Amino acid sequence: MTDWTPMSRDEVEGLLEEAVKQLHPAHRKRFEAMRVPLRTVAVSASPGGSVVVVAEHEGRIVYYSDVEDGWELVAPNVNGGIQERAANQFELTQLMWALFGDPEQLT
Numbered sequence: 599m600t601d602w603t604p605m606s607r608d609e610v611e612g613l614l615e616e617a618v619k620q621l622h623p624a625h626r627k628r629f630e631a632m633r634v635p636l637r638t639v640a641v642s643a644s645p646g647g648s649v650v651v652v653a654e655h656e657g658r659i660v661y662y663s664d665v666e667d668g669w670e671l672v673a674p675n676v677n678g679g680i681q682e683r684a685a686n687q688f689e690l691t692q693l694m695w696a697l698f699g700d701p702e703q704l705t
Contacts, residue, residue, distance in 0.1 A: 605664040607636050610650045613662060617669070617690035622701035625694035629653060632660070642675060643682035655697060660690075669693055 605613075614636075621629060632653040639661070641647035649670075653660035658673050661680065668687030675681050688696075698704060 604648070605650075607638070607650060610652070610662050610664070611636060614652050614690075620689075620691055621694055622691075624701035624704040625691070625698060628698055628704070629690070629694060639674070640677065640679035641681075641683055642677070642679060647683070649680060649683065660693060671697070 618626060632655045634654050637651050638648045639651055641649060649661040649663045651659045651661045658671050660671050662669055663683045666683055666685055666687050669690050670684045670686055671693050672680055
């Protein structure tokens with residue numbers, strides 16, 4: 599059994615750059631408008647656990663969880679972190695579709 603270690607911000611940044619390349623240009627434009635400097639926030643239900651926030655949209659944060667190996671969109675808790683990790687493991691393209699719909703219909 600190997601010990602698990604959290605991803606570094608540089609590793610998350612690399613994953614984000616690859617995910618952004620996969621976005622439709624209309625979704626990419628919207629993502630870039632909501633992108634924020636990477637920051638680590640706590641997971642209340644997992645003492646010592648954290649996720650990396652990459653974007654904010656209408657009071658919610660987009661984060662990457664290396665435990666779940668995916669992207670998620672949630673409202674932050676009162677401390678600016680998240681209550682618990684969701685287990686959805688979305689691709690960034692899926693979140694952009696959920697937020698903005700069909701990119702061919704966007705102007």
